[in-house]
Amino acid sequence: MCYHVRFPQAVTLSMIIVKGSFPIKADQQPVALDLVQSLASASRKEPGCLSYEVYVQADEPRVIMVWQQWSSLDALELHFGSDHVDAFLDAIPDLIDGDVQSARYDVTSVDGEPVIEEAKEIAPVVLAGNITVH
Known part of the structure; x- marks a missing residue:
């Protein structure tokens, strides 16, 4: 499926989109959903956050997905340094x-x-238990 978006006038816009997916232990999904929703709620209040959405993957319900839209790379970097992300x-x-x-x-x-x-790989982060976020 291909989408073509037309803007009404000749302007230069920019936006950063981050897509993430978290496979969750089956018995931990309610806890994980609460955690991700809390992160999303706090993130939506940040300067530069255009959208922060949380989904459960339709064909794999144990996978929680996030879709973030940011006005700039600076806004995204401030987000990654926030207390709620920590x-x-x-x-x-x-x-x-x-x-x-x-x-x-x-x-x-x-x-x-x-x-x-083209999608840019986000630098991996190693969490407790040697879990790597790619």
Whole structure:
């Protein structure tokens, strides 16, 4: 499926999109959902957060997905340094069952035509229990 987005006038816009997925232990999903929803709620209040959405993957209900949109890389970096992200990263390792995945997309529009740069790998973070967030 392909989507073509048209902007109404010739402008230059930018946005950072982060997509992540967390495979959760089956008996820990309610706890993990509360944790991720708490992170999302705090993140939505941050300057530069355009959207922060939480989903349960339809074909694999134990996987929680997040979709974030940020106005700039600076806003995203401030987010990653926030207390609520630190609290999330401290709490999530005990709930994970599998590989955590994340990708960053840099989106711009020049003269009304969207340009999406190839996904950029976010530097891995090693959590407690040697769980690596990619």
